[in-house]
Amino acid sequence: MGERVVVVGGDAAGMTAASQALRAAERCGRDLDVVALERGSWTSYSACGIPYWVAGDVASAEQLIARDPDEHRRRGIDVRMRTEATGIDVDAGVVDACDLETGATSRLEFDQLVLATGAVPIRPPVPGIDGPGVHGLQTLDDGARLIDALQRQPDPPRRAVVVGGGYIGVEVAEAMVRRGLSVTLVDKAAEPMTTLDPDMGAFVHDALEGMGIDVVTSTAVDGVESAAGRVRGVVAGGTTYAADVVVLGLGVRPQTTLAAAAGLPLGDTGGMRVDVRMAVPGHPGVWAAGDCVESFDRVSQTWTHVPLGTHANKQGRVLGANLGGGYATFPGIVRTAVSKVCDLEIARTGLREVDAERAGLRHVTAVIDATTRAGYYPGAQPIRVKVLAEAGSGRLLGAQIVGRQEAAKRIDTLAVALWNGMSVHDLAMVDLSYAPPFSPVWDPVLTAAAKASELLRG
């Protein structure tokens, strides 16, 4: 019998880790027995796709699944669905588990443990928030519950309130509009999408209103009202916004209840601490990855909690390689992200102005307006690029893009520049591609870098 590996959490990080561990072990001539526990009904799915399922762009949950439990089983992973890990004794090397269908409990021994417990939607501590009709949207099970609620007959919901204007919030608000609901989005920030600076977030605000969404900013939620077992409204800033369904888009926090109870170290962000190999420091044989861990931000050189599928997948791959006997490291992140509101594309990488200030980085900001294609070429769309560069060195610190089709993926060009510590002076002269159907002769990325460079040189 091989080394026993228990994986807690059957989504991207956990299952990628499990698969990669088996691959690495085979290569290294090691023998692993891998058991994976998943309390939900699905494995290895795209949580980022849930809003598009709600919107109807994606027909079924099955389409969001990269690999189902049986596929994992065929590859040698003992996947146990609807099974929740209820406790961990790290020193003894045991996990207690509960079958959520039967209530049966069991105890699993492990030589190595992978924690990939994910994240949970943030619920503000206000009256009624745990009442009926208030939905988080983090797992496929959450998505299924929301879709069920929206299809309620008779008397399906007509009015939705979305609380919070981050990625999930704006994506779900759009999904609701497309399902024909009348939607109010309540956000405590001055502009939605606080992953951008407010001047860029203002475009998101306009796009949401352009879809007919009632956007209420600078307003915190005070409570949720319900009656007769149904949600009736959201109280915010002294006003009650009528609601037949409420969705929380306030972001998520790492799910670390088990880890904390087991005495495993948590960082300041609330996420589990891990080293570059995704090992939990001080606990040999214990690993963690995905939305439950914190990640090192290479630009601010601080630990952050950025729950994204990209990181979960990469971390899972690194973790698995190491656990199976190989060697790999996770190099950290630069907080790159992209999203879409109606036909407005939004992207960011690196630091926002507020982040740079917090980190004590003196900087200049350049904002340019350009087009996605040569101005004379059919289909050219507006694009605005904002870059932050460090005073003195000219080092790129961050960038944000808002625009229409073909705008936002340019953030990757900036992300790689940032990753490599390029200055805006150097970036302005990089050999980027050009042809009239793809960009002006000076790509907007170059124009923005050149403007920042000029500002720095006076």
Add this chain to the structure above:
Amino acid sequence: MGERVVVVGGDAAGMTAASQALRAAERCGRDLDVVALERGSWTSYSACGIPYWVAGDVASAEQLIARDPDEHRRRGIDVRMRTEATGIDVDAGVVDACDLETGATSRLEFDQLVLATGAVPIRPPVPGIDGPGVHGLQTLDDGARLIDALQRQPDPPRRAVVVGGGYIGVEVAEAMVRRGLSVTLVDKAAEPMTTLDPDMGAFVHDALEGMGIDVVTSTAVDGVESAAGRVRGVVAGGTTYAADVVVLGLGVRPQTTLAAAAGLPLGDTGGMRVDVRMAVPGHPGVWAAGDCVESFDRVSQTWTHVPLGTHANKQGRVLGANLGGGYATFPGIVRTAVSKVCDLEIARTGLREVDAERAGLRHVTAVIDATTRAGYYPGAQPIRVKVLAEAGSGRLLGAQIVGRQEAAKRIDTLAVALWNGMSVHDLAMVDLSYAPPFSPVWDPVLTAAAKASELLRG
């Protein structure tokens, strides 16, 4: 009176240099008198846009013009149109010029000289190539002549033969099809678009045939036949392809007749030699930029001739800053380029396989097929990414992309990685953006890098 600057050539490089020189001089408190000579009828235009003008996507030549002669004059540049420089005496500091309208000649003294004479379409030395109805397509005047020829009445051309399958060749072939002509493309290479490796060029071949173009590969042109003052056909590989109009798409060579006659140094590529400040070595006060110069390829560390608008603009800017009293350097190129054939997008950066072999760089090649968006997201399109990485170090050497909408601009991500000397190992872990409307959770760039990394690590 200020220092006299004579600029030869009024397109991107020359006029950007002139404008930037004036800006820099003002900043440095210097006084420049700038005269610009342009033998054609337009200044500062997008030569890359000409095929789209021919196709009808762009309604008029005016739309391709960034700044016309009067705008330049208002900014203080003495632009002389339809005026050809006929000789240069570098030691005496004089340029002889001829007014092409009146035939009047003049002599201009200069303190500083800018050569931005551009490039000329390559004409193979075969019988009839200089006959009627054989068009190069490098300047707006060339474009105007071709459009005139296509609109000939009565009896407009119905059959076009395009000689050469590079960027201009395939773009013009498509333009002709869209104007309703029946088109044959003759290329001596095994696959069109030799800026790509043949395995990627094969997709271009298919796309051209998909538009109804008759693609004849591995076939050199032997001659052009004409009768009664009109072109009749192109002879290639023993066959005569009937033609009412012929367009050359064999690329261009640097236009250096004047420079060579003046004893200025040319490199092995036939382009003028320049240093990092765009000064001509050994000739103080003489500068050059754009399609007439050679550029340093940072990857192969050799001088190359890559006549693209992006380089012309950057080099013009650098040249102008230096000439005007500032300091700037052109950092070289990595041979990034992008194009479109029908709805097929094509891009490359860095070295092709043949380039790597020529440079003695041992390498591995990874090719991956993916989608531009999450597979389940509406509108996901196929994308193929090929990367070359150096054996041992894993250093990225080059990349190529073919795909449908939203595919090709990803080349910029690879170009910046290449620019910074990243290895595919590191590139595979970079924090690129992800959301279902924009990419799979592993962006195709990461997938390609990861595959190359795995190949290298065995």
